[in-house]
Amino acid sequence: MNKKQIQSEQTRKKIAEAARNLFVQKGYKATSIEEITAATGSSKGNLYYHFKSKEGLFLYLLDEWDREWIAKWKEKEHLYTTSADKMYGFAEQMVREDLNHPLTKAADEFFTGDDKTCEVEDRIAEMVAEHLSFNRTLIQQGVDRGEFRATDVQSLAIVLEALVIGLSKICPRIDITQALDTYRLAIQVFLHGIAAKPES
Amino acid sequence: MNKKQIQSEQTRKKIAEAARNLFVQKGYKATSIEEITAATGSSKGNLYYHFKSKEGLFLYLLDEWDREWIAKWKEKEHLYTTSADKMYGFAEQMVREDLNHPLTKAADEFFTGDDKTCEVEDRIAEMVAEHLSFNRTLIQQGVDRGEFRATDVQSLAIVLEALVIGLSKICPRIDITQALDTYRLAIQVFLHGIAAKPES
DNA sequence: TCGTATACTGAACGTTCGGTCAATATCTTA
């Protein structure tokens, strides 16, 4: 690789990192291109040389994020024996990686934003589908192992996703140890419910 | 009341209603003051005569919304005998009143928006607190009746809130009957869990 | 060494939008 190409790659990363930090702190809309360039030291035009648009930049970060998340999960997944353990592990990674993760807040804001390109809509749909698929696998494994009873794994995957999304929206207000507790409790409820007697 | 005061009241309502419709359709940010005034037939300045700001207008609508919701709940609450029934009823009202409710999307966007006044922050905190209090009561009743087992009602209230928030974020993509099913399933899971064996 | 592709600059643009204000109309009250 050229000296020039390396340099270029570095600026690209630098921009991405600065953008990531700002999106984390301030959200998507509140972060202006100007601020990002100010944080990198490079110029507006340069950002647009490396990234198609603000949306494109954000989408790039989302991809990066997803890849890292999956990689981290793959690392840990085999450590858990039971499916229930896996669930708690899943919750823990959610808290540790996502709750403080740069992009959670921004992503959420981005998703609910008004001005979405078709490309973005598609990408979002894709990400949701991936999540559901992940959850489905998680639950299905438990069912196969005889740990969980479930007639409709797909619907349960949706419920789990809802739970996780909701938690991520509520928990930023509290500190991490409380968040961990809340997530654990949520998974516990998901597994055992709160009814005094087992279902008839 | 004066003829003038009545007229004034009417314009106020008219503006509120137009704003509500637009916020529903387009979300908070995407709805401009100009559009609202165009929909009412009155002027920009007049809107600012009746409402302090766009935020203020939206806050007013939120209040209205909450009041209506509570009123509707009070109407139905006594129809349910067991606490479990109440839970399902709660879920049903959520779907019927909020899922398609004008302001759900806008409110969500508004909450995650960047430019919040202190006043708004406070109002949001207040609303969250109210919701949690509502949930707490719901769960506590079940505990008192011996239907639910719970050591930490407050935390469970948070988990329930998370579930509801998450569901409301996922379900708009699907039609109402499916949404009802999903909500019911979620409550069922909340009550009974998915583990094969009862908790040790 | 020179031409060229690549990397980078930053001023300027166009647009959007919330909010203001001086002027005006309308109604109330004394």
Add this chain to the structure above:
DNA sequence: TAAGATATTGACCGAACGTTCAGTATACGA
């Protein structure tokens, strides 16, 4: 009916923001 309170108008302001582009610098290949 005159004075004053109340309601309404809409042109205008200023700031923010994403994006563009004509131009400059730098490193590479020949």
